[in-house]
Amino acid sequence: xxxxxxxxxxxxxxxxxxxxxxxxxxxxxxxxxxxxxxxxxxxxxxxxxxxxxxxxxxxxxxxxxxxxxxxxxxxxxxxxxxxxxxxxxxxxxxxxxxxxxxxxxxxxxxxxxxxxxxxxxxxxxxxxxxxxxxxxxxxxxxxxxxxxxxxxxxxxxxxxxxxxxxxxxxxxxxxxxxxxxxxxxxxxxxxxxxxxxxxxxxxxxxxxxxxxxxxxxxxxxxxxxxxxxxxxxxxxxxxxxxxxxxxxxxxxxxxxxxxxxxxxxxxxxxxxxxxxxxxxxxxxxxxxxxxxxxxxxxxxxxxxxxxxxxxxxxxxxxxxxxxxxxxxxxxxxxxxxxxxxxxxxxxxxxxxxxxxxxxxxxxxxxxxxxxxxxxxxxxxxxxxxxxxxxx
Amino acid sequence: xxxxxxxxxxxxxxxxxxxxxxxxxxxxxxxxxxxxxxxxxxxxxxxxxxxxxxxxxxxxxxxxxxxxxxxxxxxxxxxxxxxxxxxxxxxxxxxxxxxxxxxxxxxxxxxxxxxxxxxxxxxxxxxxxxxxxxxxxxxxxxxxxxxxxxxxxxxxxxxxxxxxxxxxxxxxxxxxxxxxxxxxxxxxxxxxxxxxxxxxxxxxxxxxxxxxxxxxxxxxxxxxxxxxxxxxxxxxxxxxxxxxxxxxxxxxxxxxxxxxxxxxxxxxxxxxxxxxxxxxxxxxxxxxxxxxxxxxxxxxxxxxxxxxxxxxxxxxxxxxxxxxxxxxxxxxxxxxxxxxxxxxxxxxxxxxxxxxxxxxxxxxxxxxxxxxxxxxxxxxxxxxxxxxxxx
Numbered sequence: 173x174x175x176x177x178x179x180x181x182x183x184x185x186x187x188x189x190x191x192x193x194x195x196x197x198x199x200x201x202x203x204x205x206x207x208x209x210x211x212x213x214x215x216x217x218x219x220x221x222x223x224x225x226x227x228x229x230x231x232x233x234x235x236x237x238x239x240x241x242x243x244x245x246x247x248x249x250x251x252x253x254x255x256x257x258x259x260x261x262x263x264x265x266x267x268x269x270x271x272x273x274x275x276x277x278x279x280x281x282x283x284x285x286x287x288x289x290x291x292x293x294x295x296x297x298x299x300x301x302x303x304x305x306x307x308x309x310x311x312x313x314x315x316x317x318x319x320x321x322x323x324x325x326x327x328x329x330x331x332x333x334x335x336x337x338x339x340x341x342x343x344x345x346x347x348x349x350x351x352x353x354x355x356x357x358x359x360x361x362x363x364x365x366x367x368x369x370x371x372x373x374x375x376x377x378x379x380x381x382x383x384x385x386x387x388x389x390x391x392x393x394x395x396x397x398x399x400x401x402x403x404x405x406x407x408x409x410x411x412x413x414x415x416x417x418x419x420x421x422x423x424x425x426x427x428x429x430x431x432x433x434x435x436x437x438x439x440x441x442x443x444x445x446x447x448x449x450x451x452x453x454x455x456x457x458x459x460x461x462x463x464x465x466x467x468x469x470x471x472x473x474x475x476x477x478x479x480x481x482x483x484x485x486x487x488x489x490x491x492x493x494x495x496x497x498x499x500x501x502x503x504x505x506x507x508x509x510x511x512x513x514x515x516x517x518x519x520x521x522x523x524x525x526x527x528x529x530x531x532x533x534x535x536x537x538x539x540x541x542x543x544x545x546x547x548x549x550x551x552x553x554x555x556x557x558x559x560x561x562x563x
Numbered sequence: 564x565x566x567x568x569x570x571x572x573x574x575x576x577x578x579x580x581x582x583x584x585x586x587x588x589x590x591x592x593x594x595x596x597x598x599x600x601x602x603x604x605x606x607x608x609x610x611x612x613x614x615x616x617x618x619x620x621x622x623x624x625x626x627x628x629x630x631x632x633x634x635x636x637x638x639x640x641x642x643x644x645x646x647x648x649x650x651x652x653x654x655x656x657x658x659x660x661x662x663x664x665x666x667x668x669x670x671x672x673x674x675x676x677x678x679x680x681x682x683x684x685x686x687x688x689x690x691x692x693x694x695x696x697x698x699x700x701x702x703x704x705x706x707x708x709x710x711x712x713x714x715x716x717x718x719x720x721x722x723x724x725x726x727x728x729x730x731x732x733x734x735x736x737x738x739x740x741x742x743x744x745x746x747x748x749x750x751x752x753x754x755x756x757x758x759x760x761x762x763x764x765x766x767x768x769x770x771x772x773x774x775x776x777x778x779x780x781x782x783x784x785x786x787x788x789x790x791x792x793x794x795x796x797x798x799x800x801x802x803x804x805x806x807x808x809x810x811x812x813x814x815x816x817x818x819x820x821x822x823x824x825x826x827x828x829x830x831x832x833x834x835x836x837x838x839x840x841x842x843x844x845x846x847x848x849x850x851x852x853x854x855x856x857x858x859x860x861x862x863x864x865x866x867x868x869x870x871x872x873x874x875x876x877x878x879x880x881x882x883x884x885x886x887x888x889x890x891x892x893x894x895x896x897x898x899x900x901x902x903x904x905x906x907x908x909x910x911x912x913x914x915x916x917x918x919x920x921x922x923x924x925x926x927x928x929x930x931x932x933x934x935x936x937x938x939x940x941x942x943x944x945x946x947x948x949x950x951x952x953x954x
Contacts, residue, residue: 346774348775382834382900384740385740394795397792397810401792404785431811441820511773
């Protein structure tokens with residue numbers, strides 16, 4: 173039984189949060205001064221734990237155990253969004269540090285490698301570090317050369333080793349309200365949802381809103397409002413329990429009370445674990461847009477983002493769930509609506525994620541927080557899972 | 564029979580359009596250099612026509628006939644919107660000049676006073692000049708002190724004289740497509756529509772659009788989109804033939820594809836000649852907004868503009884209609900969806916308006932234009948109407 177040191181876990185989390193501290197949160201975008209200092213501190217803590225640690229030229233902090241030839245890889249990211257929370261990313265990294273350290277101290281049969289990936293949040297290029305680690309980084313992609321130019325590090329990129337790494341485990345705050353609402357303390361992530369994002373633009377004609385009869389208008393605004401409602405209706409009718417959708421951007425031009433809108437556009441985004449459902453929703457949206465375009469207003473549709481669902485390894489999830497139940501806590505299975513390093517890692521290794529609650533569902537804000545008892549419980553569950561996976 | 568000189572009419576219109584010329588249009592906002600030059604030119608042309616002319620301190624150019632103690636007042640405005648059309652306002656002023664001039668030359672029993680009001684378009688304060696002329700100007704209203712500070716003129720304000728002025732007549736381009744669509748060349752304006760303008764604001768909560776379940780959102784954007792559709796449906800169901808409405812402004816914040824909107828607002832405007840209908844529409848809108856506000860999103864409504872309908876004098880309208888028919892042209896009765904100086908004048912004098920077609924319905928743009936034959940016809944109709952009114 174790997175015994176984690178809860179005081180040391182919390183103290184390391186608080187210590188890491190001093191780097192880029194902003195009120196109760198942190199400001200630690202990739203390769204900022206605070207991020208680089210945090211990564212150097214992490215490297216130092218890994219070495220103190222007797223891990224073989226280094227920072228590669230992408231900024232990944234990688235601590236390798238010398239205790240065994242096979243190891244469980246635990247990690248997340250220590251960069252943050254501007255004025256973000258103290259636990260987003262940091263939690264999964266410090267869980268890895270604490271469990272690896274406990275394994276070494278307690279001469280456990282399990283060995284743990286720890287990693288803090290760089291730029292998960294996409295200051296330069298989202299998932300920069302984990303993509304490099306998995307060997308799927310396009311070095312010419314937007315932001316990648318800028319990130320490299322900003323890096324102070326020169327070590328060869330750390331890489332996933334399929335003959336060494338048994339699994340990738342990532343713990344994270346939920347960033348949503350489901351655990352809190354269900355009064356559960358441990359979430360087992362079924363997968364990271366796929367995303368479709370579409371920009372719809374209606375093009376009509378600006379006219380005087382007093383002198384142009386209703387029947388003679390080419391009102392791009394009204395056409396878009398009608399279409400938006402039909403999309404909301406259609407999605408509500410075809411959604412599964414965890415499907416989410418959002419119209420987060422609406423723009424109407426020229427934007428005057430007395431001018432019939434010449435152009436109007438919106439961004440429609442939807443997410444689910446089921447890629448076929450996403451495709452059905454996209455097809456319905458295309459059909460509704462095409463119908464809307466048969467009137468006096470032209471309607472164009474452009475897909476601006478497409479991310480496929482990344483299911484987590486079901487057996488690893490079951491191990492985490494069993495570990496949770498063994499510690500007296502019934503876990504909640506749920507998809508992750510947000511992206512995580514595990515999304516990329518799952519293409520290279522069997523991967524699993526554990527969630528702990530976010531108070532009020534808040535994240536990407538300095539108000540983000542989690543009860544310390546939940547933080548400690550999550551680490552105990554993950555340590556127990558590591559022991560089973562290594563065995 | 565007052566015979567107008569069509570070549571002189573067109574030549575004066577072209578001459579006036581040289582002041583502030585921009586392509587095929589004019590840029591002549593109130594008290595701009597071009598506007599002041601145009602007003603001085605107008606004053607000169609009035610004097611050449613043997614009118615007693617002056618520019619008052621509000622910039623109104625007023626030409627008074629000395630031929631009789633009672634006169635028909637004809638006018639409009641010679642200021643323009645930025646990069647506006649050459650006929651908007653100018654047409655009604657030059658009609659007045661030509662008819663007054665013809666009356667004097669032809670020793671007609673009819674006498675005509677001519678006026679070009681200042682700032683109808685509201686560079687400083689909409690209807691500045693006509694409000695001063697009617698004695699209803701609030702000198703402390705926004706923009707009025709700025710306009711006065713800009714004025715180069717010092718003459719005492721010209722004022723309406725109810726014992727002298729038999730009626731106010733204003734000719735204008737339609738600024739809409741109705742005459743063209745109906746293949747009519749003369750419009751008799753039943754009145755200037757009333758306007759209600761309302762800002763509706765929905766306030767919810769920003770949340771992660773991936774991690775927040777649909778049922779736990781306070782989505783201000785979706786609430787506003789739903790409400791907008793209900794308003795469009797309700798208005799379509801209760802509108803009269805000439806009612807118009809517009810949602811010209813829609814704003815959604817923070818405005819990111821992956822963030823549930825925290826706030827969303829729109830401007831809803833509607834116009835009709837029937838004040839009771841406008842009030843019924845406003846009541847329906849208030850009820851729909853109140854219903855929408857019973858969900859998780861708060862909805863506020865603020866009336867931002869209220870202009871009462873200004874009916875034109877029916878008997879004067881009939882005189883214009885008869886004059887049109889006598890010249891072989893069946894007139895179209897229609898409301899004006901845009902505001903005009905006659906809206907204010909109708910509170911002081913029996914007032915009427917004549918419309919001539921706008922090519923393609925275009926206005927407030929340098930593309931604005933009207934067939935010269937229609938310009939000439941409109942002036943002939945108005946001259947014939949003046950003769951009947953004076954008789």
